Amino acid sequence: MRLYSKNQIALGALVGLSVGMLLAAGIGFASFRVFAARALESAEAAQGSQAAQAAQTLSAQNTDTHIVAVDTSSSYTQDEQENISVYERMNQAVVNISTEVMALDWFMQPVAPKEGGTGSGSIIDARGYVLTNYHVVKDAYKIYISLADGSRYEASVTGTDQENDLAVIKFDPPRGLRLSVIPYGVSAGLRVGQKVLAIGNPFGLERTMTTGIVSALGRAIQQDSVTIIRDMIQTDASINPGNSGGPLLNAKGEMIGINTMIYSESGGSVGLGFAVPVDTARRVVPELIQYGMVKRGWIEAEFVQLFPALVDYMKERGSPFPVDKGLLLSSVRSSGNASRAGLRGGATPVRYSRSVFNVGGDLIVAVDGMSVNSVADLYSALEDNKPGDTVKVEYYRGTGKMSTSVILSDRADSLNTKR
16 A cells, blocks of 8 residues: 655645546546646655755765764773773883893803893883893893884893892983883782782783782792792782783882792793782882992801701700701801890801701891791891891890890891801
């Protein structure tokens, strides 16, 4: 069934009236059909003209719609926008570090440089200072830095701090090159569950970002027999080989840690990531730039870490230690700070394997408020103390527990004198 507009219906009524008049006038039916068809065609043409005019008007109204910018920001969540913002602002301040090391022959003599490891670093000063891990540049014969624009520069070591696995290296940017710098944040106020972002160069893939949370705080990680890094930040953000030395950032884009290591059974990123807190870096970096090292205090004495065979030996002698863990003073330096503080070394020499030391001296169990069970603990307890600082030392003399105050000497001078 065909539908007609109001105009067509009105026209149809007019045609009907005309038909009646024509019939009345005696006009033939054939002539009427021709006239009616032409009338309907005229009506449809008029309606088509109106529709075309309306379409033209609508097209004119929408002429500029195709050049209006569409706001796509609403397609990102707030969390995604934070991630994007941090990456776009900070990735150019992250550098790729590659090294060359010296190959050795059978006689341990250097023969030729070869490719070393890779890592990441953060530009912390527009003059070209870069913060990274000590292990990234350890034993490096040459160090190269690659910037975000692909340019490559040779760098040199400014200072190292093995105890915190930190190092500062420097390259000379060309005149006119404006470097992006990553700002320091604060790690003291971090909370478990806080979002963190890591930017680095895992497996040589430059400026990769991963995200996660602070999984735990205050972790103590033992690097070697004399090094414990305390207050480490644990995170589930992926930290792969090549991420070492890169920044761990908060949602503002501030550095709150230096990515250092991952503990993983598989050797991949599925594991526990750890970062040195930025508060530690803020404390040691100025000294690394000024002195090339961190000046730390020391107690001038020879220490022996208690071990089961020594504990059993003292029991057999009838002079058991009051505790099973601590540092035995084998000897104290004459007129040294330990001697001046009243600490005593041993007087009876004994041999264990190839080592000879004295027993009968004081047994240190705490330094500067920190329990000391090993030599690594002693280094850790004095890590943030400077020469001239005074620390409290708790110890046993026989079975009696005592304490004294020791004014620390310079560790570097003390250890060099001992050698």
